[in-house]
Amino acid sequence: MPVIEERTARVSELRDRLGKAGISVDASEHRRQEYSYDASNYRVRPEFVVFPSTTEDLKTILVGASEADVPVTLRGGGTSMAGNAVGDGVVIDVSRQMTTVDEIDHATNTVWVDAGVVLGELRAHVERNSGGQLTFAPDPSSLSRATVGGSIGNDACGNHSVEYGRMSNHVVEIELLTIDGAHLVASKGGVRTADETHRHSVARAAEINDALRALANSNLAALRLELQTIPRQVSGYHLANLLPENGFNLARALAGTEGTCAIILRARVNLVTKPGPTALLCVGYNNTVDSARDVMTMLEMRPSAIEGLNSAIVDIMRHRRGEASVSSLPNGDAYVMVEFSADTIDHATEKCDELLTRLRDRGLVQDSVIATEPAERAKLWRVREDGAGLSSKRLDGTQTWPGWEDSAVAPENLADYLAELLPVIEEHGYTASMYGHFGAGCVHMRLDFELRTEAGRENFSSFMRRAAEIVVRHGGSLSGEHGDGRARSALLDLMYSQEVLELFQGFKDIWDPSNLLNPGIIVDPVPFTDSLSLQGFPSQNVALPMPTIRPVTPIGQGAFVLGITEADHHEIGTFVGNAHACIGVGRCRATSGGFMCPSYRATKDEKDSTRGRARVLQELARGQGTSAGGWARPEVREALDLCLSCKACSTDCPTGVDMAEAKSELIQDHYRGKLRPFTHYSIGWLPRWLPLVTRMSTIANIGAKIPLLRWVGEKLGISARRRMPEFSTHAELRKRVAEADFSSDGEILVFADSFTKAFRPEVIPAAARVLRSSGAEVGCAADACCGLTWISTGQRDGATKRLANLVEKLDDGTDRDIVVLEPSCAAAIRDDAPKLVGSEAAARVARRVRSFSVAVDEAMNRGWAPDALPPARAVVQTHCHEHAAFGSQSQRRVLSKWGVADVTESSSCCGVAGNFGFEAEHFDLSMQVAEHSIIPALKKGGDEALVLTDGFSCTMQVSQINPFRETQHLAIALDPNNDRDASPRADKTGS
Incomplete structure (x- = not known):
């Protein structure tokens, strides 16, 4: 055989x-x-x-x-x-x-x-x-x-x-x-x-x-x-x-x-x-070699951590996370963070001061800061800790790779080692993003190797051997933490x-x-040039613009496509290139911290992580140069089926993989010219039906409670177990718009989206009153649809038409803020419009868009304070799309400035995520996701806490969890004129 x-x-x-x-x-x-x-x-x-x-x-x-x-x-x-x-x-x-952990043996x-x-x-x-x-x-x-x-x-x-x-x-x-x-x-x-x-x-x-x-x-x-x-x-x-x-x-x-x-x-x-209280000294230097020369002086003080990084990491952090993310750093082009723990914070600070005096005497320090507040320390550490993921791409979008990312020498030899290694990196035409455990002599770096071509691999092989010879010459180790593996x-x-x-x-x-x-x-190692994942891949390493995280970075940059030329991009599709940005660091497998990835947290299955999905899409393109099969391929459907399209990965993933976009594009590619599932026409076209339904809302609300109709809906894909929202009447909408008393020449424009108009029209006048009380004239933006539900159901051509229409109406030649009341719609205009419409006008409109909480946060930064009395406690569920497009801290900041002392945050997706939680096949997972964050948050906050759910999906999930639990949009909570009974309640939903 x-x-x-x-x-x-x-x-x-x-x-x-x-x-x-x-x-x-x-x-x-x-x-x-x-x-x-x-x-x-x-x-x-x-x-x-x-x-x-x-x-x-x-x-x-x-x-x-x-x-x-x-x-x-x-x-x-x-x-x-x-x-x-x-x-x-x-x-x-x-x-x-x-995954079992036994009881602690306190004797040992x-x-x-x-x-x-x-x-x-x-x-x-x-x-x-x-x-x-x-x-x-x-x-x-x-x-x-x-x-x-x-x-x-x-x-x-x-x-x-x-x-x-x-x-x-x-x-x-x-x-x-x-x-x-x-x-x-x-x-x-x-x-x-x-x-x-x-x-x-x-x-x-x-x-x-x-x-x-x-x-x-x-x-x-x-x-x-x-x-x-x-x-x-x-x-x-x-x-x-x-x-x-x-x-x-x-x-x-x-x-x-x-x-x-x-x-x-x-x-x-x-x-x-x-450890007890800690203080962090961050020191700025002219260059990395200088920073390494001070390590032995730092070690003399016996700190708990000595971590170094170069300016490339900081530049990437600034680009991806915004200027505020690196504003605490001292001046310099290289940095060392030195942490001290002690019995008191004053004692820890004294150690920082003493070390700083010693370092200044040596004459290499350019600037320094000492952080004693937990938030400031965490902010500085975040720059260092995000290094591995964020440094996976240079600022121009060129991909960087591990390989020589883990060398180590004795700390006293670190500066000389780097002084010899860095010129060799330049000789081979590479640039390095560098960080590491300088106190232990360990250096992590990512280099822009070209691994697709034979010439690139020969250069890679030559560099690896030269680097190995250098580290050995300095008495060091090829690996200082990650192991040798296939790489070394x-x-x-x-x-x-x-x-x-x-x-x-x-x-x-x-x-x-x-x-x-x-x-x-x-032992008996394979060559480090064997089994390279990019070997044999059809395209060259052509850099396209790097993805950015909004709102702190420019709007309208194109999607980064790893290793895909402009021509290939049109043939293969963005979903291939975006997926190839995944380098496998696995942040999506974290079970706490950040919003990503709700499906993995529910199932603990690699296939339901952003990384697992990205790997399947990478294989889809491997060696084919085409998206052949796409959504029809069983492995692709299996991988993407439980993706909630929450978009959290576009922010939380260090490389900016946007699986929601990938899923949307694959679904469109598959169903082009074909009959779609019923939910694509019902939920996917919901904004098209809402004006008609609100004119017959009584009938619609009664119909939503009839068991036979719910059973039919289940068969068509809409879960019979999901509580249905109650439609407002068209008359109610007209009343609420009139009550808003919009100005014809407002300095701020309120965008009333389809969901708010159909289900929560009372938010419209409340938002107008709050914004007006901040000192601005408030107008109403033109009526249009952002196409969100078309995007989530993979009907991107339809979404593009609606967004183009919206852009045409909103691009009025001014720079007035556009405050969108539904955060998912705000995110669609902010993030999807520039990509789908692809015009300068779309980018201009996107820059003007604010979610309501962001607008209020900015007003408070200008000195405004609400008249409404703050509640004692609050529970906050930030919508995933708001988290992705605007960040998740604006509501927290608003509540803090308002005077709410006890705030519980739900730090992940609620589980509905637009159409996902309403689909019959996904109801169970939707509720599993809720168990991770929103349900514990509601329990921790207590029955008397104000529950803030600006996102309509989040409101529906709280209603599902507890039909009698009141929820509010931030506009309702801040509006002193609002009758609490007029605020939206979960019991306004149908059964």
Whole structure:
């Protein structure tokens, strides 16, 4: 039998065997595409993916793979930048089901935790269950999605490694499985069986201990001279832990093995005392080398963190997040952030002052700031922490890549290392966005490699070897945190002697003699130019404009299309280029912080993350040069079906992937000239029907409550379980518009959208009164439709016509603010109009648009204060589209200035997201999403809290959760003349 056919048969038999054992096995096309990538430059297609839930599941998988001779790759959050979380055999994802954290052992300050637990969730659990006394120390930038198992595998560190060291410093014991099914526990002193009744495990434990002791005893000189010579020597295996003076610590020796030796099930980790008050000193320098020369002086003061970054990171942050995001930085072209913790904030500040005096005496400092307020510290840290994602593109839109992003030297050698490396980067025609853990001598950088062409790859290969030679010459390590993976393993022969390389091989052979665990990594490495994800891609690396995040950046820039020429863009479609902006950092897999990604938070399934969807779309275009199949392809439909089109990814994703836009374009492409689903005509054309329905609102409202009609609606795609809104009458609308008393020459224009007019007309006069009380004459904008529902249902041609009409009406030659009462409509005009209409007029109109909360926030900044008395408590649900287009802080600022002391924010999508939550097939997920944020927020706020839902979708979700809970638009809340009984209530909805 030919080799390929034999392998196919073995893989098929293994897959069937695992399925019969009750293990979740997925060999679908979309799953294989999603798991072909991590956050590195590499693409390796697996045979299938498994999702074990127990140790027995994992044992069955490993024994089966061993017998079938199929490679195994363990995966947690899939955030590896070195390519050590992709493999061509079986990929085991432990992040979905192996997520248990045991009770804290307060006698030892340790806790047992499953490999699939996310670091940030572990930290939150520890702090919550220790009364805020303890925490888990390692804090890599991927803290919100990286898992314990993956972090042990890479020996991850983080911003505070100066004080707390690497992950290996916090690992006490590791429970593991070998490829042949032995169940062991590794700790200081060796390995032992986890099950005394399992003869194979007992025998393997003895065998491994004996073999490793013999290996160490015969290579003592090499272990002592070449390994663990600097704080961040992560490259290779950490075999110095086998030395007698280090206690033959196999738990620490296994940290950093990148899944090549054993499968980590669980680990017992150390906990530390939670730091006291902290102060942050940020110092500005002329250049990065100067900033590195002061590191040893900083270390003398024993700070908890020393983090560096260059001006490229700051420029990108300013462009993407706005001037305000970097306004706290001192002057300079390079920066170092030094943090001190102490028993009091005054003591921490004194340490900052003392260090600053020492640094000024050295003469390199250009400027400095000391931040003691939590908000200011967080703002400064955000510049550093967003570096990895934001630096994925230069300001001109050129993509940058990892590869040489993780080198490390001794801190005292950092400046000289950088002084030699930076000119070599320029020689090869690259630019570098740089940041890193300067206190530990570790440098992260992203370079604009060209990996699509043969010449580009040759230049890449030449640079990588030269860079490796430089770091070795300075006594450093190829990797200081991310591991070697596919990116650097083939360069280890430049760093280590042949004796040490043979030691690594011997260590691997003892654990995994058949070389099935993550083969090609560290030992017997694959070339770092193999399996590059861009190799063979049809287009050149042509930069188009970088996406920006509104409102703080210019409106109307074109979409960034990674690696797609202008001509290709028209042929392939924006959805391909936008998806290729994804670099796999996995921010969309975070379960807290930011609005992205509500569907992933509900399902914990990679396919429902922005990253998973982007990978499927990348595969759609791979090697085809066309969007062939598009929405009709099962893997594409499966990946995008549960996307709520909330647009949060366009803001929260560091690379600005806009999956809502991708989904809209794919749906349009698929249904062009075809009959569409009923919901596309009912909900999708809703603004077209509303003027007619409001003229017969009584009949419509009664009909919405008739069970038979609801049943018919369910069959047509509109959920019978979703509460329906109550239509206002046309007479009510006329009354409310008259009550608004609009001026014919208003300085501010109110745009009354279709939803507000049909369902909440009382908001119109309330908004006019509030804006008028701020000192402005208020007029009414021309009647038009933004086409939002056409966009969300993939009817972009129809949306373009409506937006073009709107632009023509609103582009009146003035720069008057246009205040749109429904935030999703404001976002459509702000974000979609320039893209779809593509004219200067559309850009002009977009710049004038404000959501109501933004307009009020600006008025308050000018000194205005509302007359209405503030409530004691409030719950705020910011609409996702407002978050994406305008930011999510304006309502919070308004409430703070108004005097509301107790504000609870729902920090994610409510779950309705326009038409999504009304569709029968999506109702259940809609309510699962609500469980993540809005439901807890309502409970935390209490029954007496004012609930603010400017978005009509959000109002409907609160009504669904509690039909008797009152909600208000901010305009109603701020209007002192408004009768509270006239404000919209959830009980105005139909059943």
